[in-house]
Amino acid sequence: MTAQTDQRSANSPARPDGRTLISIDAMGGDEGPAAVVAGCSLSAKINPDIAFVLHGDTAELDPLVAKWADLKGRCETRHATEVVSMEDKPSQVVRTGKNTSMWSAIESVRAGEAAVAVSCGNTGALMAMSMIRLRKLPGVIRPAIAVLYPSANPQGFNVLLDVGADIRADGEDLMRFALMGVSYARNGMDIAHPRVGLLNVGTEEHKGRAELHEAYEMIRAREDEAGYVFVGFVEGGDISGDSVDVIVTDGFTGNVAIKTGEGTASLIGQRLREAFKYSPLSRLASLLAYTSLQRLRQKIDPRRVTGGVFIGLNGTVVK
Amino acid sequence: MTAQTDQRSANSPARPDGRTLISIDAMGGDEGPAAVVAGCSLSAKINPDIAFVLHGDTAELDPLVAKWADLKGRCETRHATEVVSMEDKPSQVVRTGKNTSMWSAIESVRAGEAAVAVSCGNTGALMAMSMIRLRKLPGVIRPAIAVLYPSANPQGFNVLLDVGADIRADGEDLMRFALMGVSYARNGMDIAHPRVGLLNVGTEEHKGRAELHEAYEMIRAREDEAGYVFVGFVEGGDISGDSVDVIVTDGFTGNVAIKTGEGTASLIGQRLREAFKYSPLSRLASLLAYTSLQRLRQKIDPRRVTGGVFIGLNGTVVK
Numbered sequence A, B: 001m002t003a004q005t006d007q008r009s010a011n012s013p014a015r016p017d018g019r020t021l022i023s024i025d026a027m028g029g030d031e032g033p034a035a036v037v038a039g040c041s042l043s044a045k046i047n048p049d050i051a052f053v054l055h056g057d058t059a060e061l062d063p064l065v066a067k068w069a070d071l072k073g074r075c076e077t078r079h080a081t082e083v084v085s086m087e088d089k090p091s092q093v094v095r096t097g098k099n100t101s102m103w104s105a106i107e108s109v110r111a112g113e114a115a116v117a118v119s120c121g122n123t124g125a126l127m128a129m130s131m132i133r134l135r136k137l138p139g140v141i142r143p144a145i146a147v148l149y150p151s152a153n154p155q156g157f158n159v160l161l162d163v164g165a166d167i168r169a170d171g172e173d174l175m176r177f178a179l180m181g182v183s184y185a186r187n188g189m190d191i192a193h194p195r196v197g198l199l200n201v202g203t204e205e206h207k208g209r210a211e212l213h214e215a216y217e218m219i220r221a222r223e224d225e226a227g228y229v230f231v232g233f234v235e236g237g238d239i240s241g242d243s244v245d246v247i248v249t250d251g252f253t254g255n256v257a258i259k260t261g262e263g264t265a266s267l268i269g270q271r272l273r274e275a276f277k278y279s280p281l282s283r284l285a286s287l288l289a290y291t292s293l294q295r296l297r298q299k300i301d302p303r304r305v306t307g308g309v310f311i312g313l314n315g316t317v318v319k
Helices: A032-046 A058-066 A090-096 A101-110 A123-134 A171-189 A210-221 A236-240 A251-277 A280-288 A290-299 A302-306 B032-046 B058-066 B090-096 B101-110 B123-134 B171-189 B210-221 B236-240 B251-277 B280-288 B290-299 B302-306
Strands: A020-025 A050-056 A075-079 A116-119 A144-150 A157-161 A195-199 A229-234 A246-248 A309-311 A316-318 B020-025 B050-056 B075-079 B116-119 B144-150 B157-161 B195-199 B229-234 B246-248 B308-311 B316-318
Touching: A020 A032, A020 A101, A032 A050, A032 A058, A050 A058, A050 A101, A058 A075, A090 A123, A101 A116, A101 A123, A123 A309, A123 A316, A144 A171, A144 A236, A144 A251, A157 A171, A157 A236, A157 A251, A171 A195, A171 A210, A171 A246, A171 A309, A195 A210, A195 A236, A195 A251, A210 A229, A236 A251, A236 B251, A251 B236, A251 B251, B020 B032, B020 B101, B032 B050, B032 B058, B050 B058, B050 B101, B058 B075, B090 B123, B101 B116, B101 B123, B123 B308, B123 B316, B144 B171, B144 B236, B144 B251, B157 B171, B157 B236, B157 B251, B171 B195, B171 B210, B171 B246, B171 B308, B195 B210, B195 B236, B195 B251, B210 B229, B236 B251
Parallel strands: A020 A050, A020 A116, A050 A075, A116 A316, A157 A246, A195 A229, A195 A246, B020 B050, B020 B116, B050 B075, B116 B316, B157 B246, B195 B229, B195 B246
Antiparallel strands: A144 A157, A144 A309, A309 A316, B144 B157, B144 B308, B308 B316
């Protein structure tokens, strides 16, 4: 069994054991392969219907896999000699990265054996490789990157898409983003009838962007058929609010929005630390507040904002 | 002397006393006329080169003005029978608002007697009235709304513009926004050579938006002549960062960005309060941390994000 087959399958892979195969770039990410393998073991324990194929240095991976009982018989490893670093340029990696664990992980999806590829590595490289190797799903005009943005909703996050590209989206693209986002919210957050909002500047006075009004009509038209609730136009503040579950926008606006939110969150974190260092009393307060602040960090972790799912490709890729 | 003259002046007004006249809508805002007059008195004390004309109910305003020694001989009042409420619709106010204090305040700028109009009232109404009554400056294709966004810079804020409209901006609009933003940073924040960044999705791969690349060249070309430093493309995270002083973008993106940032800041505030209410120990910590948190609130006050300066009009209007 090799990853580099040329056979393409647009359908979900069927495996003899009935399990869904997840292809993992085990070398990507800051925490190293041991953390990745530990994560796989945890997932395997929780979900009996999944199996893994891990890509990377097998000499390093095999002993790690052997340590976890939950992975026994459900995790194979596949050798890749190279690793995409966080500094590698996407444009270069797509040309020279054939021997990397990331490439190999994507190839498992391309070959139809795995349902999804997961990497914690270089986002730009992952997107570029995914686009080039997997291509788009039939019917998808433009793939999108969706993020889970911290929100006031019970599920703690909203789906925001697209956040990945600078190309403008027309009405139909936005409508398709809505459908993809609904599917993500339904499968990923267990919301049967997600509430969908279309990002705009909000007031009735602003009617300049024709594609938003086109998208408005198109998204409303498919509301019943696709089983979501369309709440209409929403504003930037609703991305972290509780009035919608899915926020649809073009990749440029979405990208600026998450980075602005992330930057604002870091600035607040920085100012908060400064505020607590200000006087002996505030230092004492910060000691007592330590667990409260840790709890807060868990709820609003900017790193969760940076992760994205590539959807609309001929195969699923998760960052 | 009446405010409702039809004479227009595009130049700064010259007054016999040499002072710059500031026209104030004294009835706008949540805090009422007493707070507005107190604010004028404070400004008058700090800056001997300014004088005020206050618009509103003179029966209420005159006794308030008389209370402050700093306003003696430097503050006249002008009667306006009506007030624009926060609930009034902009489209209606521009038709029926002729007798409001806001209209009267703008008329002083239109007539050329005041250099700037200030109102804490209804933003939409203020923008609509300003556009209709003041019109655009010669050379300005599109007026912009600029905000001071909390940042990691020493001055504590960055200038972000445009944040007000949904109409797309072309390369030349963006270049003019850059010049307006530089002027604002120089005059408002005392930065002799502001650093200017053009908002983009950041990576070299993204080259889709032609107007951004047009604007890039145009902004770079005027760097020396206009006395700013162009740092090139910046990302959403730089809006609250310390790498630039002025961030230029179209009104749609800017509006989404500030509202996303504001929403994220409120969510964090809300979560922070929850975190501190979690246990008796965290409640004690919150008591001790009270002054630290107040200090934080002063530095990152979302209300400062919502205020904007209307620039590029035939007269300056401040919200």
